[in-house]
Amino acid sequence: MNATILVIEDEPKIVKLARDYLEKSGYHVLTANDGSVGLMMARQEQPDLVVLDLNLPGLDGLDVCRELRRKSDVPIIMLTARIEETDRLIGLELGADDYITKPFSPRELVARVRALLRRVQGGLRQPGVIRIHDLEIDLDGHQVNRAGEAIQLSRMEFTLLTTLAQNPGQTFSRGQLLNKLHGIANAGYDRSIDAHIKSCAAS
Ligand code: CA
Numbered sequence: 210m211n212a213t214i215l216v217i218e219d220e221p222k223i224v225k226l227a228r229d230y231l232e233k234s235g236y237h238v239l240t241a242n243d244g245s246v247g248l249m250m251a252r253q254e255q256p257d258l259v260v261l262d263l264n265l266p267g268l269d270g271l272d273v274c275r276e277l278r279r280k281s282d283v284p285i286i287m288l289t290a291r292i293e294e295t296d297r298l299i300g301l302e303l304g305a306d307d308y309i310t311k312p313f314s315p316r317e318l319v320a321r322v323r324a325l326l327r328r329v330q331g332g333l334r335q336p337g338v339i340r341i342h343d344l345e346i347d348l349d350g351h352q353v354n355r356a357g358e359a360i361q362l363s364r365m366e367f368t369l370l371t372t373l374a375q376n377p378g379q380t381f382s383r384g385q386l387l388n389k390l391h392g393i394a395n396a397g398y399d400r401s402i403d404a405h406i407k408s409c410a411a412s
Pocket residue numbers: 218219220262263264265
């Protein structure tokens with residue numbers, strides 16, 4: 210999934226430039242041209258990052274930032290034409306993560322967006338996710354998707370699948386797999402592994 214960026218800015222030229230460059234860089238872009246609408250969209254759409262102009266009609270950028278921070282830790286980059294240090298400081302105290310002073314190059318915006326997302330999300334790499342062909346195993350969320358569709362697995366099946374997926378090419382005996390599942394090898398349930406593997410393979 211591409212990250213979604215919400216751009217809250219009232220100057221059409223800047224919105225267009227930001228949208229063009231961010232989309233070209235693979236981001237999904239939403240825009241709002243006033244503070245109140247932007248705040249509403251940020252709450253409804255849950256973007257991965259907000260680019261927020263300081264000087265906005267309706268609710269201004271600092272108000273939007275303050276309101277957003279009440280309930281959200283979404284990364285925020287503020288755009289500001291005011292270069293005074295006080296504004297920067299006020300913004301930072303309210304919880305903005307980064308600043309860009311106008312005029313700025315759209316390439317710089319993209320670079321800052323990328324850097325901030327990387328900082329916040331660990332580069333979107335999701336270390337807790339294993340991908341094998343069209344199979345996606347979310348280790349933290351205990352979810353498995355195949356070609357984008359969720360597969361329902363029991364906890365045992367999930368453990369079994371992740372054990373095999375985390376050790377590609379390695380052969381496990383039934384006893385070893387049972388160890389993973391139950392913490393103890395239990396010869397009496399030896400064959401239950403077969404059923405779980407079949408269930409995984411059939412999914
Ligand atoms: Ca403005």
